[in-house]
Amino acid sequence: MEEYHRHCDEVGFSVDEVHNIVKECVDGVLGGEDYNHNKINQWTASIVEQSLTHLVKLGKAYKYIVTCAVVQRSAYGFHTASSCFWDTTSDGTCTVRWENRTMNCIVNVFAVAIVL
């Protein structure tokens, strides 16, 4: 019987790397743009897909969920809360809030470890 030696989750979930990745993706897609109703679907989809591909390239044994909400900037109220049931030693989350003159963007990344 072969024994599979699992190298431990490389210092768990590293928030810094993840927030850099996400910030770059958002900057790249929304940087310098104004709110445009026709393109908004395309933008949210590309932010999320790009973040996900970059996260996967980190090469860690994690399942990822990336959520992105883009709102037109005006006088409005917005609340968001999340509650998670997981292994706190290996799983983690990161939220990046980005804004410019015409829109607000909130990206949430949840990473859940795969126990091999």
Added chain:
Amino acid sequence: MEKRGRGGRVTPSQTPQQTPATPRRDRRASMFEKEAFAQILRERLRESIHDVQYVEPPFDDSIADIGKEWKSALAKLKFANSYRMQPLRKFQANSVESKVQQILKECLKDVKYDDKVFSHLSLELADRILLVVKEFGFHRYKFIVKVLFIQKTGQAINVASRWIWDVAWDSWVAVKHETESFVALALVFALYCE
């Protein structure tokens, strides 16, 4: 070569101060390009700001270390193989959806949008939904619940999610509850922990 260029560009109308400037600019083209790039980037992002908020899994470094020690100790312990390839009961999205819809309706029946109330309410609702989902009894599942409240003031909002997980056992539920003054959106993600 440069001297010839300088000589060539001297026109009688131009002042002598201008002529050395233009060939000098040409010589330093590469550095200028770098500056131009940085400047363009700064210009584009001038009106944007970003902010990061996150919750780290452990609040304190010492707790993290304890967890990791325990985990590595666990790796050395050999557990008997359970030979379980799949969850006992697969996550049923429709029953969870109807239950969450019911909870949202109950909690938000006659509530008007209010800043302070809603910041507590969103956390409370997220915890409540988590408890209910746990009560369903899907074993070895990890859950993530996300609750969003958006005030209706005529602006547009777009919410997108993508994931990487095991398509066979992992699933998600989205429930929307709309009233006159606000919209509530609840997302529940269920991930099987092998």
